[in-house]
Each structure stands twice: as structure tokens, then as C-alpha cells.
Amino acid sequence: MTINSPPGTGADLAPGRKKHALLTAPWGGPFAELLVRWFEENRRPLPWRETYDPYHVWVSEAMLQQTQVETALPFYERFIARFPSLQSLAGAEESEVLKLWAGLGYYRRAKNLLAAARIVAARHDGRVPSDYDALIALPGVGPYMAGAILSIAFNKPFPVVDGNVRRVLSRICGWTEENPKGLWAAAEQIACSGEPRSVNQAIMELGAKVCSFKAPRCLLCPIRSACVAFKTGMQDRIPPVRKRPDTVHVHLFAVVHKRRGRYLMKPSDGMWEFPTFTELPPGEFKQTGSCRHTITHHRLDVSVFTGPLGPHDGFEWQALEQVPVSSLTKKIAALAQVGGRN
Numbered sequence: 001m002t003i004n005s006p007p008g009t010g011a012d013l014a015p016g017r018k019k020h021a022l023l024t025a026p027w028g029g030p031f032a033e034l035l036v037r038w039f040e041e042n043r044r045p046l047p048w049r050e051t052y053d054p055y056h057v058w059v060s061e062a063m064l065q066q067t068q069v070e071t072a073l074p075f076y077e078r079f080i081a082r083f084p085s086l087q088s089l090a091g092a093e094e095s096e097v098l099k100l101w102a103g104l105g106y107y108r109r110a111k112n113l114l115a116a117a118r119i120v121a122a123r124h125d126g127r128v129p130s131d132y133d134a135l136i137a138l139p140g141v142g143p144y145m146a147g148a149i150l151s152i153a154f155n156k157p158f159p160v161v162d163g164n165v166r167r168v169l170s171r172i173c174g175w176t177e178e179n180p181k182g183l184w185a186a187a188e189q190i191a192c193s194g195e196p197r198s199v200n201q202a203i204m205e206l207g208a209k210v211c212s213f214k215a216p217r218c219l220l221c222p223i224r225s226a227c228v229a230f231k232t233g234m235q236d237r238i239p240p241v242r243k244r245p246d247t248v249h250v251h252l253f254a255v256v257h258k259r260r261g262r263y264l265m266k267p268s269d270g271m272w273e274f275p276t277f278t279e280l281p282p283g284e285f286k287q288t289g290s291c292r293h294t295i296t297h298h299r300l301d302v303s304v305f306t307g308p309l310g311p312h313d314g315f316e317w318q319a320l321e322q323v324p325v326s327s328l329t330k331k332i333a334a335l336a337q338v339g340g341r342n
């Protein structure tokens with residue numbers, strides 16, 4: 001089936017949403033049909049797709065922000081095994097939630113999820129709201145997350161725009177410049193062009209599996225005949241590359257002080273970490289290794305030392321396995337015990 005360029009879907013927009021008039025692409029009819037058929041044949045069997053339980057969809061979307069599916073999957077499985085329902089999460093201690101999130105990074109996501117679960121348990125009878133205004137009022141829920149929950153879990157026609165959707169739609173439309181209004185307008189039309197759950201996941205999945213950033217596999221793409229970037233050979237120029245903040249290099253000295261199976265550690269926003277310094281403090285320390293770690297645009301070079309630290313306010317003795325720690329703290333612990341470079 002070939003898609004030509006006549007525009008328009010004829011579908012109703014989501015209730016209460018404004019109609020945009022910026023579209024040029026043919027989002028409805030055969031476009032949506034081809035997209036959904038491709039999705040049905042190629043979709044990954046992900047656990048949150050088994051029942052589309054709203055709580056499960058919500059947890060998956062929180063984990064997938066800034067994180068690849070393959071990375072998030074084992075964390076999701078452990079999290080849902082421990083907190084199978086929203087009520088079980090709402091009743092949890094923050095430290096336990098953070099321990100399950102440890103290694104996934106961006107711990108604000110876990111804190112927001114817990115705070116939101118507690119609000120839903122208290123104000124919405126433990127049921128994830130199926131209403132945009134109620135969802136967007138929850139901590140950690142923005143327009144993307146609200147659209148994803150409403151369309152994927154509740155099958156309502158709300159748009160989603162994440163990095164994958166931005167790339168696919170920009171290429172289809174041939175946008176060499178940023179066009180956020182056009183993106184949301186197109187996503188809204190797509191959400192209304194078929195079963196919302198299917199078309200939204202289809203466009204996201206296509207971005208993840210076929211329309212990749214560096215090497216889009218256009219010959220496998222079900223909608224290539226509608227794609228301006230494919231027709232004009234401009235895939236490598238679309239979407240425009242966003243300027244990232246310059247990398248900031250930081251050198252830190254981590255000191256691991258162990259006594260009777262416990263470590264001297266400091267709290268940091270709900271997590272626990274070994275004390276780090278920009279200059280090695282006075283004392284008898286032995287260097288056991290060094291490691292690199294990247295957090296957003298910060299590149300950390302960490303020299304790891306062991307030895308007794310003097311008294312410091314706020315430091316406490318902790319058993320490493322009993323408190324939530326980041327992957328950097330785990331790297332440092334490994335180097336303190338076995339030495340070498342990681």
C-alpha cells in the first residue's frame with residue numbers, strides 16, 4: 001500500500017484539547033493502519049504490555065525516562081515483584097524503594113513515583129486517575145507521562161512526544177528545525193487516528209527499533225512512502241542535533257573507612273555514599289584504585305583510598321547492603337576491597 005500526501009484523519013481530538021492547524025502529513029487512514037500492523041507483528045513482548053494495568057504502565061514509564069528498555073527490564077521485574085500494587089508501593093519506606101531503584105539512576109523518579117502513589121492511595125481510592133488534570137497534578141507526571149498513561153493504559157486519545165517520537169515525526173515531516181508545536185499537533189492527530197494504545201506504542205516502537213538516530217533502517221520501515229527524510233535522503237540531518245551542555249570534568253577523592261563490617265558513609269538525598277573530597281584530607285590513606293563515572297554532563301574521575309577518617313558531622317556507620325547506594329558507590333566499594341581500576 002502506498003501512502004500519498006492528502007492530509008487529515010477525520011478522527012475526533014481528545015476531549016478538551018485544542019485543534020492545531022500545522023499538519024501537512026497524512027496521519028490517518030493507511031498511515032495508521034500500516035503503522036499498527038507493523039507494531040502487531042514486531043512489538044517486543046514487554047511485561048507491562050501483558051495486561052496494561054495502569055500502575056504497571058506508570059512504573060514502566062517512570063523507569064523508561066532516560067533509560068533503555070533492556071536496562072530497565074530487570075529493575076521493573078524486581079520492583080513489581082516487591083510492589084505488585086499501587087497500595088503496596090504507597091505503604092513502603094522511601095529507603096526500600098530507593099534500594100530497588102539503586103543502579104537505575106535519576107533517583108528523583110523513584111521519589112516522585114512514591115510520593116505520587118501515596119497521593120493516589122489517599123485521594124483517588126488507590127486507583128491511577130484516568131483524567132489528564134488529575135494525572136498532571138501528581139509529582140513526576142508531565143505531559144509526556146500523562147499522555148503515555150492515558151493512551152497506553154486507558155486507551156484514550158492523548159498524544160505522546162518523547163525522543164523516539166520526535167525523531168520519527170520530524171523525519172516524516174522533513175523538519176530540519178525544531179518544531180515543538182508541530183510535533184505535539186502531529187502526535188495528537190496520530191493518537192486519534194486509530195486505537196490510541198496501538199498507534200502511540202507503534203510510533204514509539206518504530207523509533208526505538210527501526211528509525212534509529214544514526215542508522216535508520218528505512219527499507220524495513222512500513223511508512224517510508226510517507227517520509228520526507230527518506231525521499232530526500234536527509235535522514236542524517238533530521239531531527240536537528242540539540243546542543244548538549246559542555247562536559248564538566250571533576251576529580252574527587254573517595255575515602256572508604258570500614259570498621260567491623262560497616263562503612264562510614266554520608267546521606268545524599270535519600271541515598272548513602274562514601275565521603276568524597278576535592279582534595280585528599282590529612283590522614284593515613286592507601287590508594288586502592290580509581291574509576292570514572294558520568295552523571296548527566298559531569299564526568300567524574302574518582303581516586304579511591306582506604307583508611308581511617310577523622311570525625312565528620314553527618315557521617316554514620318552503615319552496612320552497605322542495608323542502605324540504598326548508587327552504582328558509583330558500588331564501584332568505589334569494589335575498588336576499596338579488591339583494588340585495581342574500574
Ligand code: SF4
Pocket residue numbers: 168171172210211212216217218219221222223224225227228229230235
Ligand atoms: S523511512 Fe526511514 S527516516 Fe523515515 S520514518 Fe521510516 S525509518 Fe525513519
